[in-house]
Amino acid sequence: MGLPRRAAPGNIGYSMARVVMKFGGTSVADPDRIRRCATRVADRRAEGHQVAVVVSAMGHTTDELIALARRLSPAPNRRELDMLMATGEQVSVALMAIALQEMGLDAESFTGDQAGIVTDGHYGRAKITTIDRTPLEACLAKGSIPIVAGFQGRSSRGAITTLGRGGSDTTAVAVAAAIEVGRFDGHCEIFTDVDGVYTADPRVVRNARKLERISYEEMLELAALGAGVMHARAVVFGERYGVPIHVRHSQRPDLGTVICKETPDMEEIAVVGCALKEELGRLTVRRVPNAVGLQARMFERVAAAGVVVDDIVQTEFGDMTSVAFTVEHDDLAETQDIMARLLAELGHGELEIDVGLSKVSAVGTGMKSHAGIASRMFQALARHGIAIHNISTSEIKVSCIVPRLDGQRALQVVHDEFRLGTGGDAPMRVEGQPGVAYAP
Amino acid sequence: MGLPRRAAPGNIGYSMARVVMKFGGTSVADPDRIRRCATRVADRRAEGHQVAVVVSAMGHTTDELIALARRLSPAPNRRELDMLMATGEQVSVALMAIALQEMGLDAESFTGDQAGIVTDGHYGRAKITTIDRTPLEACLAKGSIPIVAGFQGRSSRGAITTLGRGGSDTTAVAVAAAIEVGRFDGHCEIFTDVDGVYTADPRVVRNARKLERISYEEMLELAALGAGVMHARAVVFGERYGVPIHVRHSQRPDLGTVICKETPDMEEIAVVGCALKEELGRLTVRRVPNAVGLQARMFERVAAAGVVVDDIVQTEFGDMTSVAFTVEHDDLAETQDIMARLLAELGHGELEIDVGLSKVSAVGTGMKSHAGIASRMFQALARHGIAIHNISTSEIKVSCIVPRLDGQRALQVVHDEFRLGTGGDAPMRVEGQPGVAYAP
Numbered sequence: 001m002g003l004p005r006r007a008a009p010g011n012i013g014y015s016m017a018r019v020v021m022k023f024g025g026t027s028v029a030d031p032d033r034i035r036r037c038a039t040r041v042a043d044r045r046a047e048g049h050q051v052a053v054v055v056s057a058m059g060h061t062t063d064e065l066i067a068l069a070r071r072l073s074p075a076p077n078r079r080e081l082d083m084l085m086a087t088g089e090q091v092s093v094a095l096m097a098i099a100l101q102e103m104g105l106d107a108e109s110f111t112g113d114q115a116g117i118v119t120d121g122h123y124g125r126a127k128i129t130t131i132d133r134t135p136l137e138a139c140l141a142k143g144s145i146p147i148v149a150g151f152q153g154r155s156s157r158g159a160i161t162t163l164g165r166g167g168s169d170t171t172a173v174a175v176a177a178a179i180e181v182g183r184f185d186g187h188c189e190i191f192t193d194v195d196g197v198y199t200a201d202p203r204v205v206r207n208a209r210k211l212e213r214i215s216y217e218e219m220l221e222l223a224a225l226g227a228g229v230m231h232a233r234a235v236v237f238g239e240r241y242g243v244p245i246h247v248r249h250s251q252r253p254d255l256g257t258v259i260c261k262e263t264p265d266m267e268e269i270a271v272v273g274c275a276l277k278e279e280l281g282r283l284t285v286r287r288v289p290n291a292v293g294l295q296a297r298m299f300e301r302v303a304a305a306g307v308v309v310d311d312i313v314q315t316e317f318g319d320m321t322s323v324a325f326t327v328e329h330d331d332l333a334e335t336q337d338i339m340a341r342l343l344a345e346l347g348h349g350e351l352e353i354d355v356g357l358s359k360v361s362a363v364g365t366g367m368k369s370h371a372g373i374a375s376r377m378f379q380a381l382a383r384h385g386i387a388i389h390n391i392s393t394s395e396i397k398v399s400c401i402v403p404r405l406d407g408q409r410a411l412q413v414v415h416d417e418f419r420l421g422t423g424g425d426a427p428m429r430v431e432g433q434p435g436v437a438y439a440p
Numbered sequence: 441m442g443l444p445r446r447a448a449p450g451n452i453g454y455s456m457a458r459v460v461m462k463f464g465g466t467s468v469a470d471p472d473r474i475r476r477c478a479t480r481v482a483d484r485r486a487e488g489h490q491v492a493v494v495v496s497a498m499g500h501t502t503d504e505l506i507a508l509a510r511r512l513s514p515a516p517n518r519r520e521l522d523m524l525m526a527t528g529e530q531v532s533v534a535l536m537a538i539a540l541q542e543m544g545l546d547a548e549s550f551t552g553d554q555a556g557i558v559t560d561g562h563y564g565r566a567k568i569t570t571i572d573r574t575p576l577e578a579c580l581a582k583g584s585i586p587i588v589a590g591f592q593g594r595s596s597r598g599a600i601t602t603l604g605r606g607g608s609d610t611t612a613v614a615v616a617a618a619i620e621v622g623r624f625d626g627h628c629e630i631f632t633d634v635d636g637v638y639t640a641d642p643r644v645v646r647n648a649r650k651l652e653r654i655s656y657e658e659m660l661e662l663a664a665l666g667a668g669v670m671h672a673r674a675v676v677f678g679e680r681y682g683v684p685i686h687v688r689h690s691q692r693p694d695l696g697t698v699i700c701k702e703t704p705d706m707e708e709i710a711v712v713g714c715a716l717k718e719e720l721g722r723l724t725v726r727r728v729p730n731a732v733g734l735q736a737r738m739f740e741r742v743a744a745a746g747v748v749v750d751d752i753v754q755t756e757f758g759d760m761t762s763v764a765f766t767v768e769h770d771d772l773a774e775t776q777d778i779m780a781r782l783l784a785e786l787g788h789g790e791l792e793i794d795v796g797l798s799k800v801s802a803v804g805t806g807m808k809s810h811a812g813i814a815s816r817m818f819q820a821l822a823r824h825g826i827a828i829h830n831i832s833t834s835e836i837k838v839s840c841i842v843p844r845l846d847g848q849r850a851l852q853v854v855h856d857e858f859r860l861g862t863g864g865d866a867p868m869r870v871e872g873q874p875g876v877a878y879a880p
Contacts (some may be wrong), residue, residue: 031511064530071471072535073542080541083549087527091505094524095512102513103518109523114598135598158554158575403478 018140018184019044022054022172024151026193027250028092029059031099037191037250038099041145046267049186050140053107053147054172055096057088057400060411078123082152082162086112089149100124105387106144110135112152113160116178117171122157125164125306127233128153128171128336140179148175148215166231173234183422187244190230196257197222197229199420204408207421210255211272215262218272221363221397226277231306235259244312263364270370271362271418276411278404280310280357281388282324283339288349290321301338307331310359311392311401324390326357326401357389358407361399362414374398380417386410458580458624459484460495462590462612463604466633467690468532469499471539473588475568477690478539479632481585485545489626490580492619493547493587494612495536497528504698523591527551529589529608535576536587546584552592553600556618557611561595565604565746568593568611571618580619588615601863606671613674619683627684630670635689636697637662637669639713639860644848647861650695651712658712658803665801666717675699702805710810711802711858715852720750720797720842721772722764722829723779730761734792738763741778747771750799751832751841764830766797768842797829798847801839802854814838820857826850 021044023037037055044051065084069076076084093109100107116132139146150168155161163170169190176188195210197219202208214222216239223232229247238245238259248256266272288294295314295387304307327335336353343349360381367373374391377398381388386409390401402410415421461484463477477495484491505524509516516524529534533549540547556572579586590608595601603610609630616628635650636657642648646729654662656679665674669687676683678699688696706712728734735754742749750766767775776793783789800821808812817838821828826849830841842850 035512068471068531068535069538072475073538076538077541080534080537080549083537083551084531087530090527090530091508091524094520095508097520097523098509098516099512101517109520111523111600160551328591 011295016048016050016052016184018052018176018179018181018186020052020054020172020176020179020181020186020188022168022188022190023056023096023250023383023398024168024190024192025056025059025061028055028096028192031095032094034058034092034099040191040250040253040407041100042103042105044120045145050184051145052136052140052175053096053145054150054168054175055089055092055147056150056168058092058095061088061091065100079159082126083160085162086149086152086160089151093147093149100145100147102238106142107147108139108144109147109149110139111149112171113154115146115148115150115175117153117174119153119155119161119163121157121159121161122306123159123161126153126155126161126315128163128174128237131174133178136179138174163233164231169231169234170237171378173237173241173243173245176243177237180247182242182244182335184202184282187246188238189246189253190234191246191248191250191253192229193250194229194247195252195255196247197227197259197273200274200411200415201227204276205412205415205421209421211257213258213260213263213266214272215266215365216259217262217396218266218363218365219259221361221394222273222275223362225275225276225361225399227273230259267366267369269364270366270373271364271420272366273364273420274360274362274411274414274418276407277310277359277361278407280326280359280401280404281329281331282354282357282401283335283353284322284324285339285363286322286350286352287320288323288343288346289319290316294321295323298339299340301342302335305331305334305338307335307338311390311399313390321397325435326359326390327404355402355403358404358408358410359399359401360407361397362418365396367396367398376417377414380413381410384409384413388415446641449817451706456488456490456624458490458492458616458619458621458626459615460492460494460612460619460621460626460628462608462628463496463536463690464608464630464632465496465499465501467631468536471535474498474532474535474539478536478543480631480690480693481540482545485585490624491585492576492580493536493585494586494590494608494615494617494767495529495532496608498527498532498535498589501528501531504631519599522563522566523600525602526589526600526674529591533587533589539658540585540587544564545582546582546742547587548579548584549587551589552611555586555588555615557588557593557614559593559595559603561597561599561601563599563601565602566578566595568603568614568677569596571614573618573676575685576615576619593611601675604671606622606674609671609674610677613677613681613685616683617677622682622684627686628678629686629688629693630674631688631690631693632669633690634669634687635692635695636687637667637699637713638852640855641667641716644716645852645861647857648855649861651697653698653706654712655706655805657702657836658706658805661801661803661834662713662715665715665799665837665839667715670699670708673847681712684734707806707809710804710806710813711804711860713804713860714800714802714851714854714858716847717750717799717801718770718847720766720799720841720844721769722766722794722797723772723775724762724764724792724794725779725783726762726790726792727757727760728763728783728786729759731754734761735763738779738782739852741782742775745771745774745778747778751830751839753830766799766830769795796844797841798844798850799839799841800847800854801837801849802858803837804834807836807838816857817854820853821850824849824853826853
């Protein structure tokens with residue numbers, strides 16, 4: 001990709017860029033903090049850039065709204081929950097626009113719908129399918145700052161849909177893609193309450209180290225594996241549309257991590273980070289006849305319910321087969337129902353549920369060129385007496401399902417094994433500053 | 441109009457009607473109250489009627505949202521305020537739908553936009569111009585209950601607009617008109633925190649009496665004159681589209697007032713009610729040359745700013761003219777700016793501002809056939825030493841501008857003069873029960 005170089009001190013001749021700034025719930029938790037974010041937006045504008053803003057709901061608004069709904073129903077309808085939750089971001093965009101206007105800037109708020117964000121209509125977990133860039137381009141063209149409600153869109157049938165936890169990140173990168181920040185030498189800034197992307201969750205692993213850069217691929221694996229920093233889909237969008245993503249702390253924005261295309265020097269490091277996904281449950285369907293299409297039938301229904309399946313393992317005994325897979329605890333009850341119905345239809349088989357599992361993973365683009373990463377990880381876990389229930393690997397990650405009680409210890413073991421606290425097996429060379437095209 | 445008669449006990453053979461039920465902010469202030477409203481909706485459904493529901497924002501939500509905005513700007517942008525306030529009703533519709541679903545009923549929430557409500561785009565005071573009935577009819581056709589967000593709509597340019605205080609009443613009657621409750625032997629029920637329409641504000645006039653029926657015309661005058669019960673525009677819609685409006689207390693729904701077409705017996709009573717509008721200010725433009733078109737120029741600008749002008753008085757001295765008019769205190773500053781700019785353009789004239797005025801009015805369809813109502817009112821006020829600053833009359837009302845400090849006393853004087861506490865000069869005959877087609 002080639003990150004833009006830092007401008008020389010005193011050089012203010014760099015061209016206008018397009019920047020999307022996204023502020024999370026903590027950053028806009030009250031009017032004072034909203035004003036602080038607005039100041040940051042005003043600063044970026046003063047540097048001559050075109051800016052679009054994406055905001056989350058204030059503080060714990062979303063949780064409070066869900067709690068209200070739960071007082072009326074233990075399992076509120078998902079369409080109505082989306083209708084309810086979407087108000088949180090709508091409040092934020094209006095207040096952010098007011099704060100910017102009070103500073104003398106032109107700004108205009110947009111709901112997801114108004115911003116042209118169309119989703120697949122899957123309530124609570126919708127995926128953005130289309131953005132009509134017309135309204136945002138029209139707003140930018142008149143010199144105004146569009147403020148877009150994160151986390152939401154409209155289905156093709158006109159219903160309000162939300163993108164799931166962390167969905168505002170996806171909105172931000174999708175907006176950046178729609179207004180082609182890549183073409184305008186720009187990027188997407190995600191302001192959050194962490195300093196950036198770490199080698200592991202610093203609340204669990206004390207010597208976790210902040211990364212200055214990470215590739216989309218690595219970040220994607222880490223996000224999918226439970227690293228809370230970024231919504232996986234946001235990273236996918238970033239990769240697909242070439243949007244550099246800057247993750248920054250809203251109070252200390254000079255630090256941060258840049259998520260960008262893989263560069264040759266990234267290959268030198270085998271493992272970049274490790275992650276822990278907790279609260280997993282496993283469903284095992286035992287002793288069913290191994291008919292053609294059985295697996296398709298199983299996972300088709302699970303997917304139709306919008307449940308994300310983690311790892312799948314299949315074993316056979318004669319004509320009979322057993323299939324085990326993990327899902328998040330939250331989805332366990334729904335998945336159990338689906339499987340129980342399927343077994344009733346088949347007239348065969350047993351269903352077994354395990355709760356209390358965790359998954360520890362090591363991720364790195366460099367794994368492709370470094371042999372033996374998986375076996376080093378298994379040995380390290382074995383040395384510390386941690387049982388491995390299941391293994392899955394990809395080109396750039398190795399994951400092990402372990403007992404939940406051993407999860408955090410397992411994360412530390414893996415982190416230490418690959419010396420992530422001190423820069424990894426091979427030191428990462430970083431040239432220049434991470435993509436701060438707008439820094440003075 | 442002919443109100444439907446009360447069904448005989450045991451007779452459950454009355455036909456299905458269409459009923460719109462509107463619940464105000466107090467009625468849906470918390471989940472328990474929302475559940476109680478939902479029970480009322482479920483009851484009406486159980487009686488075999490088709491029901492559509494309109495809800496306001498919960499409790500003081502709207503005020504709280506405005507307070508948030510004011511922490512960011514002393515005069516927040518009106519477009520953004522509308523964006524912000526509209527979330528209040530959106531929360532209510534989702535929760536109401538969830539409450540109904542929990543009772544096993546099919547229900548579906550709609551924002552104003554989703555319900556096809558299009559407005560003239562005047563932020564904060566928008567008027568409904570069109571309703572596309574398609575989405576609501578589709579919802580009713582599948583046996584579901586549409587829950588519509590009151591107080592809001594979408595401008596033809598796609599912006600969220602609100603209808604001003606009390607606008608949810610207008611939404612309710614407009615929805616009732618759109619789904620043609622008149623054709624389906626139905627009506628619109630406004631559940632509120634008062635028992636119905638009184639001869640005067642019972643907080644001010646102790647012997648105020650609840651009316652069982654009132655004509656649209658009378659209600660319209662009372663609403664315009666400051667009787668807080670109903671939004672004037674809701675009454676206009678009711679009259680225009682033949683929607684009987686039942687105003688009911690949400691906790692004591694067996695009482696209430698029916699707003700309906702005038703019937704011959706209503707003519708027998710001269711004055712039906714009286715009202716007090718407080719917090720009025722007067723602007724007097726003095727000594728301007730009386731050019732043709734002067735008044736048009738003045739009030740065109742005031743109207744363009746969305747300010748409602750109360751009474752206008754003009755007097756002449758030679759070539760010079762003076763124009764005085766009253767507006768609500770809230771609009772005084774804006775109107776003053778408009779007039780000051782106008783005088784600067786004219787290069788003539790002086791502007792005088794009076795604050796602290798009130799308007800007391802007597803209203804009744806029967807005035808048309810009873811002479812001398814106005815002079816009786818002036819005499820009564822004079823007897824009690826209350827100065828009259830201005831008088832305006834219509835076919836069915838007489839209004840006097842009085843000092844604010846005398847306002848409440850003036851209301852009582854007028855109420856007593858026309859013996860409203862004991863049924864008025866001529867007793868009102870009411871046959872049967874007020875329009876309770878659905879009572880057991």
